[in-house]
Amino acid sequence: MPKTIREINEKIKRGEAVVVTAEEIIDIAEEKGVKKAAQEVDVVTTATFGPMCSSGAYLNIGHSKPRIKLGGGRAYLNDVPVYTGFAAVDILIGANALPDDDPRNKIHPGEFSYGGGHVIEELVAGKDLKLTATAYGTDCYPRKKLETWINIKDLNETVLFNPRNAYQNYNVAVNLSDRVIYTYMGILKPKLGNANYCSAGQLSPLLNDPYYKTIGIGTRIFLGGGVGYVAWQGTQHNPTAPRTPNGVPRAGAGTLAVMGDLKKMSPEWLKGTTMTGYGTTLTVGIGIPIPILDEEILTYTTVKDEDIYAQVIDYSLAYPEFEPGSLGEVSYRELKSGRILVQGKEVPTGSLSSYARAKEIADILKNWIKRDKFLLTEPVQSLPSADSGLTFKPLKERPLE
Amino acid sequence: MQKKKVVLTFPYKLINQPITYHLIKDYDLKVNILRARINPREEGRLMIEIGGEEKSLEKGMNYLKELGVEVQSLAQDIRWLDEKCTHCTVCIPICPTEAIILDRNQMIVSFDKDKCIGCGLCVPACPYKAVEILF
Incomplete structure (x- = not known):
């Protein structure tokens, strides 16, 4: 008998909902069978905690006296430039932003010790941030200069808005060249010295709902330690990526745009991140509940690391040159074992996404739901799925003359 | 000896x-x-x-x-800052002496000071600056 989200929410309110993590459901379904497990379990919690570069926050800092219009001017938080193209006192900070005087990769590999991701972590941690701004001045906004400390508790809206998070699967990065390379997938040692991957595998949200049957626009989620929402499909959403017979994409596919109130979040689950030789980013904790509406949905949540495959990509040539071609396919079980076989060579593996932390998030969300602190939502609209025909297009460059 | x-x-x-x-x-x-x-x-x-x-x-x-x-x-001279480590494991294949240890059941990272030779390779590899070598 299929369940509805409303019925599950009633059970949550009565404290009777059966909630388990995407790791726990594997054994439960194996033991009880899919039919019984689907009847008994109401919610499966999924999670991920990894660097997500397309992350940022917008803040309304309040009006100064006299007023200043930052729009069209320049502004910085702790010397990191923020975007000022929105009205008078709305600013947007991106995780990758760097101070103007950061040497970047002038001496390669650059350190990238502080950037937008770190500013967001410090803001959430309640630290004072230095705001400096210059503007051109108007009759209604006469002020041209602003220098002040700001603190999250005094600001108006403070919203984490991440255009692309929670990638459904991702590449395994290796380096075939004979020099060390510094990438967003970490430091890659020459001649297949290491292989880095970035997914929570069997715990990852979109790998447990491969066709986005329950996760959609409006889905309430754990975001950065607080509560957030799926705002839209993420950028580069690519539901038509190749899939295994169980529906799981074999490469990067779906993504989510997410948002939530930064004031309710915690620096434990939003971490400023440094990728040597690449830049700064933000590591984001996301947890998504999957309502077990029927056996089909339950079956998707029983996906195991050994059923999820990722493509091994050479980041010394194939990735930067945007050349097609994978060096092979490996499962997350192999990746987590510590060694994979690439071109006949045993390559040690490392992950950028923390499985241990993802597990913690899945547990926290499970407890929120069990204690009636978090109700499930019906998506307002579904995300484009495998049948949408939507693909991730490359840039078509056209000469200017 | x-x-x-x-x-x-x-x-x-x-x-x-x-x-x-x-x-x-x-x-x-x-x-x-x-x-x-x-x-x-x-x-x-x-x-x-x-x-x-x-x-x-x-x-x-x-x-x-x-x-x-x-x-x-x-x-x-070597500090492993447990509070900064997110247990991502990206340092594991970088460490030449297996001083950084991964419990593969829990996927939890720990550090064995006795095995560390202070080479510093993990310092730029850690995205969260969880290792400090003061040397």
Whole structure:
């Protein structure tokens, strides 16, 4: 008998909902069978905690006296430039932003010790941030200069808005060249010295709902330690990526745009991140509940690391040159074992996404739901799925003359 | 046979002295140099693993102290900041001595100071600056 989200929410309110993590459901379904497990379990919690570069926050800092219009001017938080193209006192900070005087990769590999991701972590941690701004001045906004400390508790809206998070699967990065390379997938040692991957595998949200049957626009989620929402499909959403017979994409596919109130979040689950030789980013904790509406949905949540495959990509040539071609396919079980076989060579593996932390998030969300602190939502609209025909297009460059 | 990893700090006046030679030749100690540098304060710093008979090791250490060489354990120069580690595991294939350990059941990372040779390869590899080498 299929369940509805409303019925599950009633059970949550009565404290009777059966909630388990995407790791726990594997054994439960194996033991009880899919039919019984689907009847008994109401919610499966999924999670991920990894660097997500397309992350940022917008803040309304309040009006100064006299007023200043930052729009069209320049502004910085702790010397990191923020975007000022929105009205008078709305600013947007991106995780990758760097101070103007950061040497970047002038001496390669650059350190990238502080950037937008770190500013967001410090803001959430309640630290004072230095705001400096210059503007051109108007009759209604006469002020041209602003220098002040700001603190999250005094600001108006403070919203984490991440255009692309929670990638459904991702590449395994290796380096075939004979020099060390510094990438967003970490430091890659020459001649297949290491292989880095970035997914929570069997715990990852979109790998447990491969066709986005329950996760959609409006889905309430754990975001950065607080509560957030799926705002839209993420950028580069690519539901038509190749899939295994169980529906799981074999490469990067779906993504989510997410948002939530930064004031309710915690620096434990939003971490400023440094990728040597690449830049700064933000590591984001996301947890998504999957309502077990029927056996089909339950079956998707029983996906195991050994059923999820990722493509091994050479980041010394194939990735930067945007050349097609994978060096092979490996499962997350192999990746987590510590060694994979690439071109006949045993390559040690490392992950950028923390499985241990993802597990913690899945547990926290499970407890929120069990204690009636978090109700499930019906998506307002579904995300484009495998049948949408939507693909991730490359840039078509056209000469200017 | 005893072994330990130490950091030696030489004052300016000792920079030109062949102290490692004396440790090997006069005290019959095995010295494995892990790192060496002269810092801007013109102090020499040497990170070594040193081993030998208990008595010889004691005598060697006394020799260093009498000369005015400061000896401290390597552990003081290397800090593993547990509160910063997110247990992502990206450092695991980088560490050459398996000083960074991964419990593959829990996917939890820990650090074995005794195995660390202070090479510093993990420092730029860690996205969260969870390792500090003060050397």
